[in-house]
Amino acid sequence: MGTIDPFYALSSSESSLVIDCRNGAPAILYWGARLADGTTADMLATLGTRQEAQARVEKEARIGLSPEAGAGFPGGPGIEVHRDGRQWGVFSRVESVASGDDSLEIRSACDATDIDVVHRLCLDRNSNVLAATTEIINKGNTNLSVVSCSAPTIPLPLHLTEIVGFEGRWSSEFQLRTVSRFPGSYLRENRTGRTSHDAFPGVVLQTPHTSERLGESLALHLGWSGNHRVRVEELSDGRAYAQLGELLFPGEITLAPGESYRSPTLYGVWGEHGVGHVSRCLHRYVRSHLTAKRVRGKAKPVHFNTWEAMYFDLSLERLCRLADKAAEVGVERFVLDDGWFRNRKSDKAGLGDWYVDETVFPDGLTPLVDYVNGKGMEFGLWLEPEMVNPDSDLYRAHPDWVLQADPAPRLLARNQLVLDLTRDAVQRYLFERVDALLSEYPITYLKWDMNRDLSQPGGEDGRVATHHQTLALYDLLRKIRDAHPDVEIESCSSGGGRADFGILAHTDRVWTSDNNDPIDRLRIQNGFSVFFPAEFMGAHVGPHRCHISGREVSLATRAGVALFGDMGIEANLLELSTDELAELEAAVSLHKHNRDLLFSGELFRLDMPGHEHGLGIVSTDRRQALFLYALLDTMPHSAPGRFRFDGLLPNRRYSIKIVWPLAPESYSTSILDSIETSPITGDALMNAGMQLPIITPQSVLVFQLQAVD
């Protein structure tokens, strides 16, 4: 055992993290604003001196990176293990610490349970994002049952009393709700077997005064596409902590001697300049650490997706006509959605039979792909490899290949069951099918869908398979990417049911939501943007009457909202008038003109009243920006308020141009008539703000700013 220092510190441009390795297991002593040079860990330790309180234990268990049951921790233990009911009382001591420039690997040994615990922490200097995992290794000579092993636990500064969590459902993902911390646990558990629509594994802790622009916040996210648990607990002794980890079913993980389990990675960032700043840190991290190298800096092509235009009613002739129109409006990638494979005339049959349907495409996909390529567009294809319909050749041949909870009847959702990806035969079959399609056709993009929960997640050996299924999915994606490195993959799960940093490491785009209603979308995209940058946010122009909400919204608004993400079109182009096609073409061109800015710039969400929405993307050199203003609903006053820009350089003068809609309408002479006339300083734009014009509800304005000197 080497010498172990009492404290270890990591620092980034804006924050410091100090780990306390004294007296047993490691703990976070401090995580917050970057400490002054003169501040020592001893000072922090002195400031944290606790005392024995009435009617409590003599020696309070600390909130360690993995709080310990053996030390009497009264909250959620970081690690819960046992050997046939015994050896459960985790109580460890640090054995070694390896420290790198911006990382620490702390190994502790627990004699009570015969495990080693390894905590790995890495604080990225540039983005301020902490990435942290907990690993346990079975050092004993019997099997170890793992009940839970959370990522490192974060003690919370008590003034961060507000908890911003994520909720939602299909077509209404990433809805934010703030609650005040209370004695006891704020607990969100996800047993859907995918990241889920309703419980995104993330949380933001902040003060009651934190806004987009101002105040402290701490954002935490578990990068994992399976089950999870998010807990924020205020203990009766006055302390509070946040703990995120994988949620394991009984018996799901048993470690044989020598085997190990590593928690999913916890990503976190602390900041003092509003939630907006924390998001920008996370976006910077995603861009530098999770975005695949081959798509970094690449202009992401504008999509056309066939789903809402055609559903299952596919014909080569109509697809080619759609491709004509798509090319005309500037689309760069044509994506054939569901319905192209054998036995797939509706969502009742065919999943699993990944062979081109000869009744629709007698000569395979080649005529369509050639046609699309001939129009100058790439070709993309929809697949849902993890699923099978009972009415499919695959299921008829292998009814045992699905996850189940036998003898309970197999529970269908969207008429489908989930394949057990942990079986070699299933992996081989799926890889072979996807590989064959990608080898036969020049496909540059897969929309990888996954449309149901793992409601009955039993594997071949009778144990719950969700953990291994999630890893098996990552493996399958890795194998496909290794074999076809240039193919981009989108993570879709009935919209945004599988969006997390775990899947981002294997995919290049997220289908944010099936809901293309721009008014709903603004709310969905707002929540999505807390953790994810715009280039991952699939955003499509849907039909005039949204198929999901039934709301009818102008093309100007639909396009204005979509152009701030990875833009695409899903409306039936064959139904659009010449004027509408021209308008759409202009929106696509505006997006293309600005996509470098959108996909490398920094996002500023604006604090606005509930009936309005505002955001901007500002280039990192602050010389260019694109801002969106949306009036969602009827105004409470006869005129709106001011639009306070953000992220600009105070002393620079910016010219402002209204670039969308093509012909902005204003009730009477307004700011729209004067704003373009002379440049204005960033200072005035941000602090005085611009009086908004009176526009009709459900309409948008897009402002382009350019530094002039």
Ligand code: GLA
């Ligand atoms: C899911 C996706 C949609 C579409 C359909 C096809 O619902 O989220 O975008 O691809 O499947 O069945």
